[in-house]
Amino acid sequence: MEIAEVRSLIETGLPGCQLSVDGEGCNFSVVVVGEIFEGLTPVQRQQKVLATVRELLSTGALHAISMKVYTPSEWQREQSRGTESGTPTAE
Structure with missing residues:
Protein backbone atom coordinates (compact mmCIF):
# COMPACT_ATOMS: atom_id res chain seq x y z
CA MET A 1 0.00 0.00 0.00
CA GLU A 2 1.38 3.38 -1.02
CA ILE A 3 0.62 6.89 0.24
CA ALA A 4 -0.70 7.80 -3.23
CA GLU A 5 -3.27 4.98 -3.08
CA VAL A 6 -4.62 6.06 0.30
CA ARG A 7 -4.65 9.71 -0.80
CA SER A 8 -6.52 8.86 -4.01
CA LEU A 9 -9.24 6.91 -2.19
CA ILE A 10 -9.85 9.68 0.32
CA GLU A 11 -9.80 12.41 -2.35
CA THR A 12 -12.30 10.45 -4.44
CA GLY A 13 -14.59 9.78 -1.50
CA LEU A 14 -14.36 13.27 -0.03
CA PRO A 15 -13.99 15.66 -2.96
CA GLY A 16 -12.92 19.18 -2.13
CA CYS A 17 -11.11 18.21 1.05
CA GLN A 18 -7.47 18.94 1.67
CA LEU A 19 -5.38 16.17 3.14
CA SER A 20 -2.01 15.08 4.30
CA VAL A 21 -1.13 11.38 4.29
CA ASP A 22 1.85 9.80 5.99
CA GLY A 23 2.88 6.20 6.60
CA GLU A 24 3.97 3.05 4.84
CA GLY A 25 3.09 -0.57 4.45
CA CYS A 26 -0.35 -1.01 5.93
CA ASN A 27 -0.31 1.73 8.60
CA THR A 41 -19.47 15.06 15.64
CA PRO A 42 -15.89 13.75 15.77
CA VAL A 43 -17.21 10.18 15.36
CA GLN A 44 -19.30 11.13 12.31
CA ARG A 45 -16.27 12.82 10.77
CA GLN A 46 -14.12 9.73 11.28
CA GLN A 47 -16.86 7.53 9.85
CA LYS A 48 -16.85 9.60 6.65
CA VAL A 49 -13.09 9.16 6.27
CA LEU A 50 -13.22 5.46 7.14
CA ALA A 51 -15.93 4.90 4.53
CA THR A 52 -13.42 5.91 1.84
CA VAL A 53 -10.97 3.13 2.83
CA ARG A 54 -13.42 0.55 4.18
CA GLU A 55 -12.66 -2.05 1.50
CA LEU A 56 -8.92 -1.89 2.16
CA LEU A 57 -9.52 -2.29 5.88
CA SER A 58 -11.80 -5.28 5.34
CA THR A 59 -9.25 -7.07 3.15
CA GLY A 60 -6.33 -6.29 5.46
CA ALA A 61 -4.46 -4.32 2.79
CA LEU A 62 -4.77 -1.41 5.20
CA HIS A 63 -4.24 -2.46 8.79
CA ALA A 64 -4.51 0.82 10.65
CA ILE A 65 -5.32 4.43 9.92
CA SER A 66 -5.14 7.22 12.45
CA MET A 67 -6.79 10.47 11.58
CA GLY A 86 1.94 18.89 7.95
CA THR A 87 0.00 20.89 5.46
CA PRO A 88 -3.01 19.23 3.89
CA THR A 89 -3.27 19.86 0.20
CA ALA A 90 -5.98 19.44 -2.38
CA GLU A 91 -4.94 17.79 -5.62
Whole structure:
Protein backbone atom coordinates (compact mmCIF):
# COMPACT_ATOMS: atom_id res chain seq x y z
CA MET A 1 0.00 0.00 0.00
CA GLU A 2 1.38 3.38 -1.02
CA ILE A 3 0.62 6.89 0.24
CA ALA A 4 -0.70 7.80 -3.23
CA GLU A 5 -3.27 4.98 -3.08
CA VAL A 6 -4.62 6.06 0.30
CA ARG A 7 -4.65 9.71 -0.80
CA SER A 8 -6.52 8.86 -4.01
CA LEU A 9 -9.24 6.91 -2.19
CA ILE A 10 -9.85 9.68 0.32
CA GLU A 11 -9.80 12.41 -2.35
CA THR A 12 -12.30 10.45 -4.44
CA GLY A 13 -14.59 9.78 -1.50
CA LEU A 14 -14.36 13.27 -0.03
CA PRO A 15 -13.99 15.66 -2.96
CA GLY A 16 -12.92 19.18 -2.13
CA CYS A 17 -11.11 18.21 1.05
CA GLN A 18 -7.47 18.94 1.67
CA LEU A 19 -5.38 16.17 3.14
CA SER A 20 -2.01 15.08 4.30
CA VAL A 21 -1.13 11.38 4.29
CA ASP A 22 1.85 9.80 5.99
CA GLY A 23 2.88 6.20 6.60
CA GLU A 24 3.97 3.05 4.84
CA GLY A 25 3.09 -0.57 4.45
CA CYS A 26 -0.35 -1.01 5.93
CA ASN A 27 -0.31 1.73 8.60
CA PHE A 28 -1.11 5.35 7.79
CA SER A 29 -2.03 8.61 9.46
CA VAL A 30 -4.05 11.32 7.76
CA VAL A 31 -5.10 14.88 8.38
CA VAL A 32 -8.27 15.80 6.50
CA VAL A 33 -9.70 19.32 6.28
CA GLY A 34 -13.02 20.11 4.64
CA GLU A 35 -16.28 22.00 4.78
CA ILE A 36 -18.04 18.62 4.61
CA PHE A 37 -17.28 18.13 8.32
CA GLU A 38 -19.17 21.24 9.48
CA GLY A 39 -21.78 20.32 12.08
CA LEU A 40 -20.65 16.71 12.45
CA THR A 41 -19.47 15.06 15.64
CA PRO A 42 -15.89 13.75 15.77
CA VAL A 43 -17.21 10.18 15.36
CA GLN A 44 -19.30 11.13 12.31
CA ARG A 45 -16.27 12.82 10.77
CA GLN A 46 -14.12 9.73 11.28
CA GLN A 47 -16.86 7.53 9.85
CA LYS A 48 -16.85 9.60 6.65
CA VAL A 49 -13.09 9.16 6.27
CA LEU A 50 -13.22 5.46 7.14
CA ALA A 51 -15.93 4.90 4.53
CA THR A 52 -13.42 5.91 1.84
CA VAL A 53 -10.97 3.13 2.83
CA ARG A 54 -13.42 0.55 4.18
CA GLU A 55 -12.66 -2.05 1.50
CA LEU A 56 -8.92 -1.89 2.16
CA LEU A 57 -9.52 -2.29 5.88
CA SER A 58 -11.80 -5.28 5.34
CA THR A 59 -9.25 -7.07 3.15
CA GLY A 60 -6.33 -6.29 5.46
CA ALA A 61 -4.46 -4.32 2.79
CA LEU A 62 -4.77 -1.41 5.20
CA HIS A 63 -4.24 -2.46 8.79
CA ALA A 64 -4.51 0.82 10.65
CA ILE A 65 -5.32 4.43 9.92
CA SER A 66 -5.14 7.22 12.45
CA MET A 67 -6.79 10.47 11.58
CA LYS A 68 -7.33 14.04 12.57
CA VAL A 69 -10.31 15.65 10.89
CA TYR A 70 -11.00 19.39 10.86
CA THR A 71 -13.25 22.01 9.35
CA PRO A 72 -11.30 24.80 7.63
CA SER A 73 -11.84 27.18 10.58
CA GLU A 74 -10.71 24.52 13.07
CA TRP A 75 -7.63 23.83 10.96
CA GLN A 76 -6.78 27.52 10.84
CA ARG A 77 -7.00 27.70 14.66
CA GLU A 78 -4.75 24.64 14.98
CA GLN A 79 -2.21 26.20 12.65
CA SER A 80 -2.18 29.48 14.55
CA ARG A 81 -1.55 27.54 17.77
CA GLY A 82 1.23 25.62 16.08
CA THR A 83 -0.10 22.30 17.39
CA GLU A 84 -0.42 20.47 14.08
CA SER A 85 2.30 19.70 11.61
CA GLY A 86 1.94 18.89 7.95
CA THR A 87 0.00 20.89 5.46
CA PRO A 88 -3.01 19.23 3.89
CA THR A 89 -3.27 19.86 0.20
CA ALA A 90 -5.98 19.44 -2.38
CA GLU A 91 -4.94 17.79 -5.62
